[in-house]
Amino acid sequence: MTIISFFRLSRWSPPRVLMTGFALIILIGGVLLSMPFASRDGTATAFIDALFTATSATCVTGLVTVDTGSHYSIAGQIIILILIQIGGLGFMTMATLFALVLRKRISLKERLILQEAMNQNSMEGIVRLIRKVVLYAFIIELVGAALFAIRWSLDMPLGQAIYFGIFHGVSMFNNAGFDLFGQFGTPYVSFTQYVNDPLVNIVTMLLIILGGIGFIVMSDLLEFRTLRRLSLHSKVVLSATGALIGVGTIVIFIFEFSNKGTLGSLGWGGKILASFYQSVSPRTAGPNTVDLASLRQATQFFIIILMFIGASPGSTGGGIKTTTFTTLIGAVIAMIRGKEDIVLFNYRLARERIFKALTITVLSLALVVFVTMVLSTTEDKAFIKILFETTSAFGTVGLSLGVTPELSMIGKIIICLTMFAGRLGPLTLAYALGPRTEKELYRHPEGKIIIG
Template sequence: MSRRLSAPRLIALGFAVFMSLGTLLLKLPASTQEGISWVDALFISVSAASVTGLSSVDYAATFTTFGSTVVMVLMQVGGLGIMVLTTLGALLVGQRVGFRSLLTVREELGSVDSPRNVFRLLGQIAAITLLVEALGAAFLVISFLRHGLGYAESLFQAVFHAIAAFCNSGFTALPDGDLTAYAGDPIVNLVFVALIILGGLGFPVLVNIYFYRKMRRLTLHSKLVLVTSAILIAVGVLSVALLEWTNPATLGGEPVGTRLWMSLFQGVTPRTAGFATVDYEQMNESTLFVQIGLMFTGAAPASTGGGIRVTTVALLVLVVLALARGQEEVSAFERRIPRPLVQKALAVLSISALVVIAATLALMVSDGLTLVPAIFEVTSAFGTVGLSLNVTQELSTFAKLVILGVMFFGRVGPITLILALSARKPKGYVYPQEDIAVG
């Protein structure tokens, strides 16, 4: 069967099967306190495997330690990628990995110059992931102990949240159900921010940075991701600080130091993660508008985040700059960017915008939501972020299925899903060219 399936179809099918397995595990009596519906089990499974973090139930009051462990595994596997872990597992047990499997992993990772280099990259990804998550968990244990949690609980919560933060999933298993109690905690803020940023950069970039001393160069992909991410983080932090500084329901009632930590945290988290130290329902609409833009943009390709990806935004900006300068070729850092990549960026933007608009309209019609809560919820699902204006648990079954589909679409990726559903046949002819009026 795998011989007839293209790489995009294998990736989409792999995620679908894994999410179905997660649903079955979450329906087990051992996973919840009093049981949940099939729709909610599927919703949480898709949310965890797509590393989103939206929850259709009260997470802290619903799931047992076993259930949270299932969610933790779903986040870890979903964050790293189905084919990445499948191939890595085969290598660890000594099985032979075929060339087609390598091509599929290459498709999932992106930015790998040769399928054979996938072997080396898989080992590097595993090492970096374990190292980063272990360091994050070690620091979080200290903070959780200081806040009164027991040793066993602190260790579990530290591991859970280290994985959730690095995989950019907004789930929290803390008894209070959120991170508001840690809004002014320097350790929690710095660890979460660091893990979220690292997870959102993408594995090719992390490997490039890790081996920079040996390679002595950053790839064009890495440069675009790093520069664009830095700009978006600055925009996020400054927008929260400037627009919410005097809002008594969010930052306004806190000490200056806590306001700065909250601005940093909420400036980083909307692009990918979905953790919150403030009540988003109390935010100004101007702030929410910026946050929606950041969620739609998302993280880098081959990362643990979703959205249209920072490289897509970078390419579109470069296209505009090239047009403004009268240049026919799009370039960056003294490198020319192939035209098919520009076309792909435009396709990703167009498809994603249509999906978000259609899903937003569906929520407004089915559940009577106003525009801001509806588009915020949909964009959060598409960007696999996990932030909400406290409407997720109130959604109808139809609306939950809509959000569920958007989360799957956002994690698998617009282009991957479209290619998975289409049969590509090369044409042996070219049509005549003719101009049209634009703008």
């Protein structure tokens, strides 16, 4: 029996297998989290809230309708942790890992699904990449967990510090944003009590960035000493990531410098650290160290833009991805300069890459606009809060202005579907739901329309 013969791989396309696989994992997680043993008080959690949490964990988002630390028991938190790990690495990656451990052969169809799941252009070396993904993930999570545990052992018993370290190490690296600090009296508190703590901030940011740049880039960086070169993909990802974080830090610092509800009450070091952190966190991670509801609207809107762009391909994050954003910026610059080609680091991009970037952006923008319009009619909240919530769900970020716990039943379902679409990607979802199309054997005559 093959890894996922249940899905009848010979008939199902890779996007459809991915969509169904994630949906089944979410459903199983929702059922388990709704059980009495998963809550602290031993009562059953409303299924919609359990399903919402399972969706958020599997889609590595972090939005929650009930506080993770104060509502769920240890068993419930471990279920959430497993869902985060499966969702972050991908269920096909985990299935392949078990197959490799059991020395089973990876079929051609399964390699095609892995190619789709990892957003690769070819199947070449895909199983080798999976081995690297699992190894890198576990090592980084382990180091992050150890550093967290050392720091939190000063605030809590050692056993609890180790548990907190493991949970938050996995959560932060997978860009999930789930935290357990609500169990200490203030629900939905996130990392706000550590706004001035350098170790917690730096470790968290490093985990978020490493999880967000993608495993291909990490592999390139580790092999740089041997190969002495980086691929075009890695150069674009690292440049875009650095630029977005740098610009984000400066913008947030300027907009919030005098805001007493956020940076105004902090010293210079705290202001810089908090600005840097709030610039990294919207890259699909979720935890925050300042009260987001107290941010100025200009800052909130800027964070919406960062959340929409998101992380990088082949990573644990969401959004339209940094490479898509860079391609669009390159297209604009090329058009303004009268150039026919988009050139990045002395390499010309193929037209199909440009069309794909444009398609992903338009589909993503259409999804965010549609969901925002619908939620504006079902939820009695300010427009900026609804747009923020929608973009956070689509980008699998997990940041919220306090709207999530107050969503209506319809609102929760809509946000669940948005998180699901954001994790799979609008294009993959369209391929999964759409009919199979055959390649056309002819081309229509060229026509001309006036643009602009």
